[in-house]
Amino acid sequence: MSAPEQSAMILLRNAEVFAPEPLGRRHLLIGGGRILAVLAADADAPHGMPIEVIDLDGARLLPGFIDGHVHVTGGGGEGGFATRISPLPLSRYTHSGVTSVIGLLGTDDCARSTRELVASLLALREQGLGAWGYCGGYHLPPTTLTGSVRGDIAFVDPLIGVGELAISDHRSSQPSLDELLRIASEAHVGGLMSGKAGIVHLHLGDGPRGLDLVRRAVAETELPARVFNPTHVNRRRALFEEAVELAGKGCHVDITAFPVEDGEDAWSAADALQRYLDSGAPPRCVTVSSDAGGCLPCFDGEGRLSHMDVGTPGALLVTLQELLGRGLPLERILPAFTSNVASLLRLPRKGSIAVGSDADLLVLDDNAVLRDVMLGGEWHLRDGASLRRGPFEPVPSATHDKTGSN
Structure with a gap:
């Protein structure tokens, strides 16, 4: 199973970023599997290119x-x-x-x-x-x-x-x-x-x-x-x-x-x-x-x-x-x-949220439950639902996976 092809760029808006140091409310631009920009909360979205915009509504975003x-x-x-x-x-x-x-x-x-x-x-x-x-x-x-x-x-x-x-x-x-x-x-x-x-x-x-x-x-x-x-x-x-x-x-x-x-x-x-x-x-x-x-x-x-x-x-x-x-x-x-x-x-592109780092990201809800997982710019978990698995894993059911208990 080869690595998935990269889709259009993604803009994660209104994330409470821990990079791991706290950066406050930020927007992240992601493309090609990496973090392209960490933008201030009042920054406008880039124009003239296809971008999927996702509003995290203040959820905590961490490496x-x-x-x-x-x-x-x-x-x-x-x-x-x-x-x-x-x-x-x-x-x-x-x-x-x-x-x-x-x-x-x-x-x-x-x-x-x-x-x-x-x-x-x-x-x-x-x-x-x-x-x-x-x-x-x-x-x-x-x-x-x-x-x-x-x-x-x-x-x-x-x-x-x-x-x-x-x-x-x-x-x-x-x-x-x-x-x-x-x-x-x-x-x-x-x-x-x-x-x-x-x-x-x-x-x-x-x-x-x-x-x-x-x-x-x-x-x-x-x-x-x-x-x-x-x-x-x-x-x-x-x-x-x-x-x-x-x-x-x-x-x-x-x-x-x-x-x-x-x-x-x-x-x-x-x-x-x-x-x-x-x-x-x-x-x-x-x-x-x-x-x-x-x-x-x-x-x-x-x-x-x-x-x-x-x-x-x-x-x-x-x-x-x-x-x-x-x-x-x-x-x-x-x-x-x-x-x-x-x-x-000595893994310089891992473990932090910064320009040039790999887009390996976690989203925690208000109760510190893992909600979303992004790996190399691709979602593996969204709103608790499994999107990607290994080649010999069973196809996930419609019921959301329960994370943090395995």
């Missing part, structure tokens, strides 16, 4: 979410081959407000491969989604296409880093500091050669060593702190405190929007982001991702899988809605889902 941790090939497998999770279709992302994804491999980097990952990313691109990814997986040596992390980042277009390399986890390769540094240097130099992010996206387990390897890497080497990008940092409260401290040294830390039970030694994504922003750590150094398509496992004392859940893209929207319900300003929390991710991953 599409960039989900920085997605198992686009499906995750799982810790409980046997029957527990391998199937890939999610296009609308599970777009109808949750996710307009770009960063794909990766996890525990299963043996049956699943970087080759399969790249194919899945390219398939999502053909459907209009922004899609990049990481070579490697939990284990060392990392699975690659070219034979090296540096080569994959330098020569394979969608690959921008390596990950999710597991540390402090019984499923990891138990890497030493030297091994971590060697991988990090490969990623960093590959990024320098190609203008890509060149980061190491690190899966953090429940182990007591926590972020010790990362602290030592930042303190003892010349590698920039931004190269080390730990995720799942809210899975233990003590680990979260370590992550906040590392963010103060320049690491970008990633919060996972997984379910947290009452009394569990973890912070929900909403709690973690609020605590991070209140901590005084750099606001630009925190992101939120969903672990969509990945297994959310629980293990017994002998390391056997006892039960599992599956991450969903809708967790990002639910987290945003929860924080808005607590009274946090949208402009304070939105960067963690948009511009912070784009900045870390």
Whole structure:
């Protein structure tokens, strides 16, 4: 399925724009899949060209979410081959407000491969989604296409880093500091050669060593702190405190929007982001991702899988809605889902509303319910109704889709 042809230009009038900073009431001119102009509220519409005019009547308009941790090939497998999770279709992302994804491999980097990952990313691109990814997986040596992390980042277009390399986890390769540094240097130099992010996206387990390897890497080497990008940092409260401290040294830390039970030694994504922003750590150094398509496992004392859940893209929207319900300003929390991710991953046309940016846009109603989704200048959701889906998804019924609950 090729990307849809672009229609006439669109003028979105009377939008309350969060870019993610608040711009107030604005009009947006969209054409060729990009934002052509951000106009003042009293500006006249351009003349002499075909333009579809849509009045948003003061609804909030924001950049599409960039989900920085997605198992686009499906995750799982810790409980046997029957527990391998199937890939999610296009609308599970777009109808949750996710307009770009960063794909990766996890525990299963043996049956699943970087080759399969790249194919899945390219398939999502053909459907209009922004899609990049990481070579490697939990284990060392990392699975690659070219034979090296540096080569994959330098020569394979969608690959921008390596990950999710597991540390402090019984499923990891138990890497030493030297091994971590060697991988990090490969990623960093590959990024320098190609203008890509060149980061190491690190899966953090429940182990007591926590972020010790990362602290030592930042303190003892010349590698920039931004190269080390730990995720799942809210899975233990003590680990979260370590992550906040590392963010103060320049690491970008990633919060996972997984379910947290009452009394569990973890912070929900909403709690973690609020605590991070209140901590005084750099606001630009925190992101939120969903672990969509990945297994959310629980293990017994002998390391056997006892039960599992599956991450969903809708967790990002639910987290945003929860924080808005607590009274946090949208402009304070939105960067963690948009511009912070784009900045870390060096995706200049994503994560913001500005002239030249891709027209990946979300419209929220007064109750923070996702009403409309535009992807590359094309509507995928309008007034809650599904307009576009992947090639093998069922045709939507006349009943409106319910977003934010998947």
